[in-house]
Amino acid sequence: RKEVEQDPGPFNVPEGATVAFNCTYSNSASQSFFWYRQDCRKEPKLLMSVYSSGNEDGRFTAQLNRASQYISLLIRDSKLSDSATYLCVVPTSGTYKYIFGTGTRLKVLA
Amino acid sequence: NAGVMQNPRHLVRRRGQEARLRCSPMKGHSHVYWYRQLPEEGLKFMVYLQKENIIDESGMPKERFSAEFPKEGPSILRIQQVVRGDSAAYFCASSPRDSYNSPLHFGNGTRLTVT
Numbered sequence: 001r002k003e004v005e006q007d008p009g010p011f012n013v014p015e016g017a018t019v020a021f022n023c024t025y026s027n028s029a030s031q032s033f034f035w036y037r038q039d040c041r042k043e044p045k046l047l048m049s050v051y052s053s054g055n056e057d058g059r060f061t062a063q064l065n066r067a068s069q070y071i072s073l074l075i076r077d078s079k080l081s082d083s084a085t086y087l088c089v090v091p092t093s094g095t096y097k098y099i100f101g102t103g104t105r106l107k108v109l110a
Numbered sequence: 111n112a113g114v115m116q117n118p119r120h121l122v123r124r125r126g127q128e129a130r131l132r133c134s135p136m137k138g139h140s141h142v143y144w145y146r147q148l149p150e151e152g153l154k155f156m157v158y159l160q161k162e163n164i165i166d167e168s169g170m171p172k173e174r175f176s177a178e179f180p181k182e183g184p185s186i187l188r189i190q191q192v193v194r195g196d197s198a199a200y201f202c203a204s205s206p207r208d209s210y211n212s213p214l215h216f217g218n219g220t221r222l223t224v225t
Binding site: 031032041042043045046049051087089091096097098100101102103 | 214216218
């Protein structure tokens, strides 16, 4: 099993739709989790941090399920500008290592 | 509060030349990571450094690539005798000292093109 695994997509959704991505991780000791957004040929930008059960910021909600070892990202009322690749990042507890998922591509269609 | 600064943004080198990529971490951050991203691929870890120390270079190619983070000045990723396969985006990220629960902050990258 990969340390961090994501469905590569692409997820093609119409404007206004709700879409959710999952990210599974293998290290049960992981304490913190991050979602990044990466636009084509740009740097990854931090979208959300998750330290406990979840986090919400406007249209974006991140949920953590420790029992099943996954985190999810929910985007409500999708906008065209949400089209990007979403990266799941899991630091390895007690070390400096950040494990990146391969990313999930989202395309929001007009 | 300046973010992670990388320069140059774009770098063109002919095969066999040297490429030097620079990264200044965010103020207060003393941990630097370098990642490489090939077209249509994910981020690949290259090296992790603290001031004057290379902590983990397991992602660095064995030859031609080196990195440093001196006591003063930016971190440098050096690629000697570049080849076409080195063409990629190179991202630097920084994090606070001893805080693996903090997110990484990325610079805007250097796009290296080898002709």
